[in-house]
Amino acid sequence: MNRKLLVLPAVMGLAAPVLAGCGDSNAGSGGGDSIVIGTTDHIAVSKELPSPVDPATSYDGGTYTFFNNTFQMLLGYERSATIPSPDAAKSCEFSDTKSETYRCTLRDGLTFSNGHALTSEDVKFSIDRVIKIKSDYGPVSLLSNIQSVEAPDDKTVVFHLKASDATFPYKLATPAAAIVDSEVYPADKPLDGLQMVGSGPYKLDSWDGDKAVLSANPNYKGLVGKLNNSKVEVRFFETAADMEKALADGGIDMVNRTFTSDQIAGIQQGKEPNIKLTEASSPSVRYMFFNVDDPTVKDKAVREAIARLVDRDALTRDVTHRTATPLFGAVPTGIVGHSNAYFNTYGQPSRDKAAGALSAAGISTPVKLTFSYPTDRPATPNKEEAVALQKQLNGSGLFDVTLKGMPWKKFLPGAVKGQWAMYDLSWLPDFPDPDTYIAPFFAEGFLNLNYPGGDIKNSLLPSTRQTADRGQTDKDFLQMQDILARDLPVIPLYQDKQYVTTRDNITGAEWLLNSSSTAQFWELGRGVAG
Known part of the structure; x- marks a missing residue:
């Protein structure tokens, strides 16, 4: 895995407090042309990986970028924050003194991008299936401390842990806890192919092998208040050299993952006009x-x-x-x-x-x-x-x-x-x-x-x-x-070190990566002040 934000604070957070949201917010859109992003992280169906974009079976930086933008978790990160805040949840808190019982209340009116209602049963289903599938290549280890999950009503989820874990809210903010549609995803096996049905800021429109197209999800209600673009295209390149040429020629607007160190050095020396390099500290x-x-x-x-x-x-x-x-x-x-x-x-x-x-x-x-x-x-x-x-x-x-x-x-x-x-x-x-x-x-x-x-x-x-x-x-x-x-x-x-490389008309590069070094596509725009 590999990436990161503008500045990583010297001390990471003080406490894991009661998490309470500030009410529902609907995603707006900055409009404009698609933001075209280049990457060398190829994601494709293969015999070895028939389900490369199922949150239960994928655990790497390339897929996590997609998951963070198309799925919701109960918790997420506000810009520059190092402590998670409610996303699909309206509020979350430990309800005991031993940090062994964690309770979340969902926002009102949550739906998946296909229009299906999102309830606490979907949250329970999503967590249970990751644990049940137990993929060797998936993030099940992040959920290994869960004893059981309850959904006592449509808006309440209760997690019972095997042992105290003050980091549990952080784990619920990772794609290991991505909420999937129980009407689409099988309970005991991965969803094959290049399909993603979530409730995040974006929805997947198409994936044709060398290009994935995402557009703003009109059903999204959560942590993100505004999208600075209405559509994102992710294009996959065989080599970083091909990707650099596409950036220089204007075929793509930015590079998420990743140029080689030689290419970074060349851009730093002014090799490519009209290209901006935003350097950031990195936890990679x-x-x-x-x-x-x-x-x-x-x-x-x-x-x-x-x-x-x-x-x-x-x-x-x-x-x-x-x-x-x-x-x-x-x-x-x-x-x-x-x-x-x-x-x-x-x-x-x-x-x-x-x-x-x-x-x-x-x-x-x-x-x-x-x-x-x-x-x-x-x-x-x-x-x-x-x-x-x-x-x-x-x-x-x-x-x-x-x-x-x-x-x-x-x-x-x-x-x-x-x-x-x-x-x-x-x-x-x-x-x-x-x-x-x-x-x-x-x-x-x-x-x-x-x-x-x-x-x-x-x-x-x-x-x-x-x-x-x-x-x-x-x-x-x-x-x-x-x-x-x-x-x-x-x-x-x-x-x-972490670098975000963009053409000079793209804004939001300094906010692209959150404190977990996951790309937030909604920060990118063309001349949009975030």
């Missing part, structure tokens, strides 16, 4: 993961030697061309609980210390390893990064790393099933809280790393979820990162 991070049960990396000394050799400065200089900054903690800068645990533990790259770790463990060198990476994600320098890391490790004389490239449709299932010994992956947070950088991997098993989690899973993370004041969780998250630096199921590499 790049990690190196290990399947700690794989025989080649099972001995922690092997992973320690890698941690002592990885040169982040070289990666951000030579691979990302300064469009990223080195990261030494599992939680990035700008988020509560960020630390430099890995620098504190391993310091600057050192061949001698890496050799010492292997020698002390009785491991002969060079250690043979296979590094896996996807070959068809054009905006992410997967191959370049793999080659650079191979050069760093093999150059020490301590490793003999072989690279194994494969298409994304093979790479991701393999990662989820724990088939690769080591690989890099970009992570875009589900919500603006340190929990989302720790829990999916080390407590909820999104990737099969065979890492038991220990104190992180059993005590520290549950403790933070009892704390509504998220600013008070920093010590626990600092301790979790110390544990990860010690055990090394993951090595953080760098934190991306």
Whole structure:
């Protein structure tokens, strides 16, 4: 996953208060021509992914962009906010002192884009089906703490949790909790094809393979007060170079996801006239993961030697061309609980210390390893990064790393099933809280790393979820990162910078991405002041 807003506050929120809306609001429209958005995030039906745009089966930045604009969740984010507010809900609150029962009341007169009424039964249905389908590639881990969902009347939804979770409102603001039409979506299997029926600000008009067309949903009632455009076209490109040419020629108005670092550098230097580059801080991070049960990396000394050799400065200089900054903690800068645990533990790259770790463990060198990476994600320098890391490790004389490239449709299932010994992956947070950088991997098993989690899973993370004041969780998250630096199921590499690239007649780029780094198409306009 990968993206982000103008400024990410240094401290993420203070409390998760009672959430109360300010009444219903109908979406207006700024009118004008379609806003045409380019992306290299191809979404298509395949044998492996027959249901690529079902919220129960998709969990990546490309599909989340569509979900955020076509579906409603009970909660969402106002511009620049880091605490969710009611969207389909009129109000939500924990109704007990242990943060184990969460109650929401829906807005009046909600309907889906097809005219069907939206009731609490649809909310219950939507949550239950994600849990029932339990897709390996879906967001079910975000809902794993739900014991049961009740719909006592048409406008009331009650969530009973297995354990206290102050982050639960944030999870209800993610597409994991997208509300789908129970008259359209099957209860126990995904909806095949390229169909989306929701109640969000936009509705899907057509999807013909290389272009998806969305228009303003006249039935929408929720958090968004006004749309600065009436239609959005999303066009899919095979390469970032083709996409840049289309932007320069006026064939598209903006790029959401994503140019390469070389292209960003060229635009910064004025290569393309009439193109604006809006830079923003980003919560997107790049990690190196290990399947700690794989025989080649099972001995922690092997992973320690890698941690002592990885040169982040070289990666951000030579691979990302300064469009990223080195990261030494599992939680990035700008988020509560960020630390430099890995620098504190391993310091600057050192061949001698890496050799010492292997020698002390009785491991002969060079250690043979296979590094896996996807070959068809054009905006992410997967191959370049793999080659650079191979050069760093093999150059020490301590490793003999072989690279194994494969298409994304093979790479991701393999990662989820724990088939690769080591690989890099970009992570875009589900919500603006340190929990989302720790829990999916080390407590909820999104990737099969065979890492038991220990104190992180059993005590520290549950403790933070009892704390509504998220600013008070920093010590626990600092301790979790110390544990990860010690055990090394993951090595953080760098934190991306975020860029939104538009033609100079497009407004709203600075507001496009919310605090969860999800695109909000309604912010874009032509000369519209938002």
